[in-house]
Amino acid sequence: xxxxxxxxxxxxxxxxxxxxxxxxxxxxxWLIVLASITISGVAILCLGPVIMMYLTLLERxxxxxxxxxxxPNRVGIWGLLQPIADGIKMFTKxxxxxxxxxxxxxxxxxxxxxxxxxxxxxxxxxxxxxTAVNLNIGLLYFIAVSSITILPIFMGSWASRNxxxxxxxxxxxxxxxxxxxxxxxxxxxxxxxxxxxxxxxxVLAQAGDYDLHWFIFTPWGLVGFIIFFxxxxxxxxxxxxxxxxxxxxxxxxxxxEYSGMKFALFYxxxxxxxxxxxxxxxxLFLGGWQGPFLPSWMWFFGKTFVLICVMIWFRGTxxxxxxxxxxxxxxxxxxxxxxxNILLTALWQFTSNLAAWFGxxxxxxxxxxxxxxxxxxxxxxKRSYPLEG
Amino acid sequence: xxxxxxxxxxGMGVTLKNFLTSYFRKPDEGGIxxxxxxxxxxxxxxxxxxxxxxxxxxTPEKIRCVACGICERECPPKCIxxxxxxxxxxxxxxxxAVFDIDHGLCMNCGMCEEVCPFDSIFMDHAFEVTAPExxxxxxxxxxxxxxxxxxxxxxxxxLASAVDQKRKAAEEKKKAAVPPPPxxxxxxxxxxxxxxxx
Numbered sequence: 001x002x003x004x005x006x007x008x009x010x011x012x013x014x015x016x017x018x019x020x021x022x023x024x025x026x027x028x029x030w031l032i033v034l035a036s037i038t039i040s041g042v043a044i045l046c047l048g049p050v051i052m053m054y055l056t057l058l059e060r061x062x063x064x065x066x067x068x069x070x071x072p073n074r075v076g077i078w079g080l081l082q083p084i085a086d087g088i089k090m091f092t093k094x095x096x097x098x099x100x101x102x103x104x105x106x107x108x109x110x111x112x113x114x115x116x117x118x119x120x121x122x123x124x125x126x127x128x129x130x131t132a133v134n135l136n137i138g139l140l141y142f143i144a145v146s147s148i149t150i151l152p153i154f155m156g157s158w159a160s161r162n163x164x165x166x167x168x169x170x171x172x173x174x175x176x177x178x179x180x181x182x183x184x185x186x187x188x189x190x191x192x193x194x195x196x197x198x199x200x201x202x203v204l205a206q207a208g209d210y211d212l213h214w215f216i217f218t219p220w221g222l223v224g225f226i227i228f229f230x231x232x233x234x235x236x237x238x239x240x241x242x243x244x245x246x247x248x249x250x251x252x253x254x255x256x257e258y259s260g261m262k263f264a265l266f267y268x269x270x271x272x273x274x275x276x277x278x279x280x281x282x283x284l285f286l287g288g289w290q291g292p293f294l295p296s297w298m299w300f301f302g303k304t305f306v307l308i309c310v311m312i313w314f315r316g317t318x319x320x321x322x323x324x325x326x327x328x329x330x331x332x333x334x335x336x337x338x339x340x341n342i343l344l345t346a347l348w349q350f351t352s353n354l355a356a357w358f359g360x361x362x363x364x365x366x367x368x369x370x371x372x373x374x375x376x377x378x379x380x381x382k383r384s385y386p387l388e389g
Numbered sequence: 390x391x392x393x394x395x396x397x398x399x400g401m402g403v404t405l406k407n408f409l410t411s412y413f414r415k416p417d418e419g420g421i422x423x424x425x426x427x428x429x430x431x432x433x434x435x436x437x438x439x440x441x442x443x444x445x446x447x448t449p450e451k452i453r454c455v456a457c458g459i460c461e462r463e464c465p466p467k468c469i470x471x472x473x474x475x476x477x478x479x480x481x482x483x484x485x486a487v488f489d490i491d492h493g494l495c496m497n498c499g500m501c502e503e504v505c506p507f508d509s510i511f512m513d514h515a516f517e518v519t520a521p522e523x524x525x526x527x528x529x530x531x532x533x534x535x536x537x538x539x540x541x542x543x544x545x546x547x548l549a550s551a552v553d554q555k556r557k558a559a560e561e562k563k564k565a566a567v568p569p570p571p572x573x574x575x576x577x578x579x580x581x582x583x584x585x586x587x
Contacts (some may be wrong), residue, residue, distance in 0.1 A: 066407055068419070
């Protein structure tokens with residue numbers, strides 16, 4: 001006999017099985033397979049936009065509080081209908097295409113950008129037995145698909161025929177490619193320790209007493225998580241890494257020339273990317289859906305939303321990076337640290353408990369000290385001009 | 390040497406504190422100071438000024454304005470138009486027959502209030518002047534512009550009572566003095582200039 005927790009945990013899985021059993025009475029087997037795919041697909045396709053809509057509200061609310069304002073609170077109670085009002089506004093807006101723009105690419109870019117954002121949802125383990133497709137190369141798939149995002153952004157910026165757009169697109173390409181490298185390397189320790197590329201298996205590797213053997217509670221996990229999360233923030237162009245959009249210098253960067261629903265699609269992709277990257281960060285280092293007492297999907301969404309709130313918190317706190325600082329941070333600090341972290345993971349694996357803790361803290365401390373020293377900004381000697389004044 | 394990244398954490402601490410305190414602190418202690426406008430309003434400031442109005446004592450017929458035209462001439466964007474009312478004999482009745490202010494031109498400078506020697510034109514507090522149509526009602530006529538002294542006392546109590554006292558004193562002085570010569574030099578001048586445009 002199973003407890004109530006089990007049924008609460010399995011509520012979505014059971015619902016799907018029940019619907020399939022119902023359909024099984026009238027439909028042939030091959031259609032049932034199709035129906036199973038359709039149910040998962042529809043659930044994901046609804047989840048993505050809905051999450052995006054309410055992330056915008058959450059962001060505006062939290063930023064508002066940080067800046068001593070209320071944020072949207074007029075449309076519906078607590079402004080809960082604000083995203084719908086925004087959606088209606090976006091749909092009814094005029095679609096403006098610049099006269100000299102490359103019309104086809106200009107149209108394709110916003111469509112193409114939503115696709116990878118939605119595709120990543122496939123390998124996200126939302127809960128126990130709730131991964132849409134349990135790919136055995138799930139993580140590789142995630143890295144591959146998420147890096148496609150650069151292309152539509154560059155397409156949009158190039159097709160707009162606008163210098164601000166183009167500058168934004170160039171910056172995007174430079175930034176995203178740079179941050180892809182430490183992000184991928186930061187993932188490696190999690191793969192090493194769980195010995196799998198499948199997201200579900202990585203989550204299962206973090207089970208233990210009270211399901212709290214999360215990777216983040218180890219030194220290499222913590223460092224890996226921090227690197228991954230910073231890179232994820234840079235990957236979805238969120239402040240303080242929002243140089244591609246930099247409204248103070250580039251109007252709106254790559255989506256300067258977009259209006260109406262096309263602009264909304266760019267916006268949607270950005271927020272869905274933020275969600276999926278937080279979800280993957282939670283999966284890799286925070287134990288995914290593992291956790292005591294609560295149902296698995298609740299743990300997963302809780303962790304993801306905490307990470308998203310941290311991203312919003314970043315936005316409310318930090319000013320934008322300078323371009324050279326941004327690049328320097330990725331190549332000169334995060335990349336060597338990610339490499340050291342891989343070494344650290346190996347050390348952790350092959351030494352006993354106390355020696356592992358001591359050794360990794362030592363290695364980390366020394367490498368951090370060296371990296372900080374190497375990254376110290378060059379401050380020219382203050383010159384004095386005796387004849388001045 | 391401070392720890393690498395310490396400044397970042399400190400900055401995040403500041404915003405976190407601001408976020409949390411916004412839930413329980415009062416506006417003057419660093420909480421949210423937004424005033425939810427249509428439902429709640431800030432206490433109006435007495436010296437706030439917006440678009441002139443004409444003061445009358447008691448009934449709209451007893452309007453203070455004597456149609457002297459000083460404000461008409463002083464108005465920088467020339468948005469005031471005044472016509473003197475004539476009595477049965479065709480003589481000026483020292484009352485405006487027409488007093489128009491163009492809302493589209495008025496820049497709320499308050500010059501008319503400053504130059505008026507009869508304390509009859511003052512700046513209003515009515516800032517909610519939106520209208521559903523663009524062209525209509527842009528020119529405000531005498532009827533809409535006239536407002537009672539009680540309203541004036543309500544919106545700008547200090548100034549209104551000072552003006553009332555001044556007028557009372559002038560009246561008593563006028564009663565005490567012999568009627569023919571004008572009591573105040575300023576008033577007298579204003580009256581002579583009032584004849585100018587006629």
